Amino acid sequence: MKYRQVRRTGSAAGFEEIRMKKYLFIIKTQIIKSLTYEFNVYGNILMQTIIMITSAYFWRALYKGQGSVNGVDTDSMLIYVIISSALSVLLITNVERRIGGSVEKGTVATDMIKPISLFGMFFAEDIGSITALIFQNMLPIIIIGSLMIKVPVMADIRDLPLFVISVIESFLINWLIAALFGMTAFTAVNINALIQVKKHLIRLLSGSIIPIWFFPESVANVLYALPFVYIYQLPLSIYIGRGTRAEYLAQMRIQFLWLVILSALFFVVHDRVTRKVMVQGG
Amino acid sequence: MERSLDTLRHYLDVTAQNIKMAFMTIVEYPSNIAGWLISNPLQFIMGFAIIKFVVESFGEINGWNYGQLAFLYGLSVISHALSMIFFVQGWFMGWYVIEGDFDRYLTRPLGVLYQFFFTNINIFGITDLIPGIIVFIYGCITSGVQISFMFVIRVLIMLIGATLIRGGIYILIGSTSFHTRSAVDFGQYTQEIMDKTTMYPISMYPESMQFVLTYLIPIGWVSFYPVSSLLGIDNGISGGTATALITLAVGLLMMWLAGAYFNSGLKKYESAGN
Numbered sequence: 033m034k035y036r037q038v039r040r041t042g043s044a045a046g047f048e049e050i051r052m053k054k055y056l057f058i059i060k061t062q063i064i065k066s067l068t069y070e071f072n073v074y075g076n077i078l079m080q081t082i083i084m085i086t087s088a089y090f091w092r093a094l095y096k097g098q099g100s101v102n103g104v105d106t107d108s109m110l111i112y113v114i115i116s117s118a119l120s121v122l123l124i125t126n127v128e129r130r131i132g133g134s135v136e137k138g139t140v141a142t143d144m145i146k147p148i149s150l151f152g153m154f155f156a157e158d159i160g161s162i163t164a165l166i167f168q169n170m171l172p173i174i175i176i177g178s179l180m181i182k183v184p185v186m187a188d189i190r191d192l193p194l195f196v197i198s199v200i201e202s203f204l205i206n207w208l209i210a211a212l213f214g215m216t217a218f219t220a221v222n223i224n225a226l227i228q229v230k231k232h233l234i235r236l237l238s239g240s241i242i243p244i245w246f247f248p249e250s251v252a253n254v255l256y257a258l259p260f261v262y263i264y265q266l267p268l269s270i271y272i273g274r275g276t277r278a279e280y281l282a283q284m285r286i287q288f289l290w291l292v293i294l295s296a297l298f299f300v301v302h303d304r305v306t307r308k309v310m311v312q313g314g
Numbered sequence: 315m316e317r318s319l320d321t322l323r324h325y326l327d328v329t330a331q332n333i334k335m336a337f338m339t340i341v342e343y344p345s346n347i348a349g350w351l352i353s354n355p356l357q358f359i360m361g362f363a364i365i366k367f368v369v370e371s372f373g374e375i376n377g378w379n380y381g382q383l384a385f386l387y388g389l390s391v392i393s394h395a396l397s398m399i400f401f402v403q404g405w406f407m408g409w410y411v412i413e414g415d416f417d418r419y420l421t422r423p424l425g426v427l428y429q430f431f432f433t434n435i436n437i438f439g440i441t442d443l444i445p446g447i448i449v450f451i452y453g454c455i456t457s458g459v460q461i462s463f464m465f466v467i468r469v470l471i472m473l474i475g476a477t478l479i480r481g482g483i484y485i486l487i488g489s490t491s492f493h494t495r496s497a498v499d500f501g502q503y504t505q506e507i508m509d510k511t512t513m514y515p516i517s518m519y520p521e522s523m524q525f526v527l528t529y530l531i532p533i534g535w536v537s538f539y540p541v542s543s544l545l546g547i548d549n550g551i552s553g554g555t556a557t558a559l560i561t562l563a564v565g566l567l568m569m570w571l572a573g574a575y576f577n578s579g580l581k582k583y584e585s586a587g588n
Contacts, residue, residue: 071494079503086510086519093518094372101371222342225349225438231502232357242364246371251363 054148055156062160066168073168080169081176084117087241088181102245108272111184114177115271116240116264121170122162122199123206123234123263127154128214128227135217144306151211151302158207187273194280198267201287206234206263208294218305239265245274259294262287328424329432336435347438354441358391361513362449376518381456382545383514388450389469390512390537393476395446397484399439400477403431404484405501408491414585427485427576459545468558472540475561479536480508482568485576492579512537517549535564 088110095106104112131154134140144150177184186192213230217223235241237260244252244261255261266283269275275283340347365387369380378386410416410430419429454461487500516527516538527534528551542549543557552560 069496071496075494075500076503079500079507083503083506083510086507086523089519089523090510090514093376094368098372222346223349225346225353229349229353229356232353232360236357236360236364242368247367248370251367 055152058148058153058156059160059163062157063164066161066164076169077172077176080117080120080173081180084113084173084177085180087113087117104243104245104272104274107182108187108274110182111272112243112268114174114181114184115268117177118170118174119199119202119264119267120240121165121173122203124162124165125158125207125210126161127151127158127207128210128217128223128230130154130157131211131214132217132223132227136222150306154211155207184271186271191270191273191277191280194277194284195267195270198262198270198280198284198287201284201291202263202267205259205287205291205294208291208298209234209259211298212294212301215301215305234260234263237261238263239268243268256283256286259290262290325424325428332432332435333437335433336437340437350438350441354438355445358442358445358449361391361509362387362445365513376515378515378547379457381453381458382547383453384449385453385457385459385545386515386537386541387513388446388448388453389473389476389541391446392443392450393473393480393536394508394512395439395442396473396477397480398442399436400431401481401484402436402439402501403434404481404488405504407485407488408496411491411583412495416580416583417585426580427573457545464555465544468540468544468555471558472544472561475558475563475565476536476540478565478569479532479561482565482572483531483533485572486568489572489576489579492582508533508536515542517542532564532568535561 091109091113092106095101095109099105131140134143140150143153146153174184186195209230213226214223216226237244237255237258239261240263244255244265247255262283266280266287269283270280362384365383366380369375369383375383407430416426416430419426419433422429459465483504487504511527511533516524516534519527524534528539539549539552540557540561543553546553
């Protein structure tokens, strides 16, 4: 109905609407898909709760008898743990596995014929599953964390806009890194190992488990030049209030710079690899 | 007697063939080899560096100095690597269940659990083993333990036990898929929990959690109890040579439980259907 109207008027805005609709539809399907596997939801919540509580005990034990280490006290560290667990839900990507799988199985050919951008589709899928996960995982984790560990109150509520912006940017940076690793599948074919490399880099160098400020200064300085710290540690620092607003803004500038660099890289590599797709047993 | 020996010989023969096959499949994708060679050592070198940074920031962890922590970390990584070689398939059991991949194993005249683990033996686990051994040797030197013949025997027995405990846990978690009919990637979660409970002394955690880790989910026996007995640190539960043997016993018990649970789950298995 609407489509015919658009055809008649033929306005550019109308075509734009159809294009958006395709992606919205993928997002919707993905949300429904995520809702089907009920056990997964409980399993994930249970496991993440165990990890969060273990981490909280871990930091409590380390902080025993010490007031503040490297400018952070126990309470801030516990909030750091809860928000880091919650944030990890937002930073789940499936794009690298989707590309890897579709190249390995050869379905990439049919995926590319579809009247929709390949990576646009993957992006919409990830947005869809994350939307579902916010309600299925993130909120339960924050509630469980508040009940069992500590209510994660933000240090300075006036920094909330900065926190939100930095989280959105960290989501995009994380997604672009995943997509870039995924694109190596076009030449390397099997990328399971590379996905692991990426996972460990982000896990250990982003401050998601151990904040970088506990690292020696020389190591930390190197890490501040890499994009990983801006995925977890920057938003978390803003949340627990480690640093001044001027410092946050300075770091957010680097974060934004990385976002620009990675986006540029993404489009360059994207153009190159999609031109020479190798299909196994096609 | 004769017959069971024959069976054993048959299984060993099949295992040798499987290992040969595994070697051949890993050279199929050269970039994959490079990836694993980077990824696994990277993970443990960074993990080990982080322990150093934590000790530098906070001082001794519950009375354990850096050398002793390195010793603990090394042995923990070695048993992790061994469990990766033999039992990593347990992490993916859910996918086998929902995609009906057990069909193949059910039609063959060999144990299903045996086939499940050994037809996909993960030779790449060796890339975990090497950093583990390096850190362990480093830990032996810095913690100043006396290395004797008995010490080596205790380490070996303890490693077998620890590997079996880990394997048992993977199978137990994986087998839940038979009942839930879904596949969850618990591997990463299990890994994360194991990291914090086997690479640091569990005596740093509250007593309730220590109780759970000792008697209910025996992760404490994977590294903390046997290692503290090797280092002569009082852990309040068990010390001396007996600890390595208890670890082995716990490992065998876990495997037996896991096997029983797997087989009960397999009865509910009904393939994927077309």
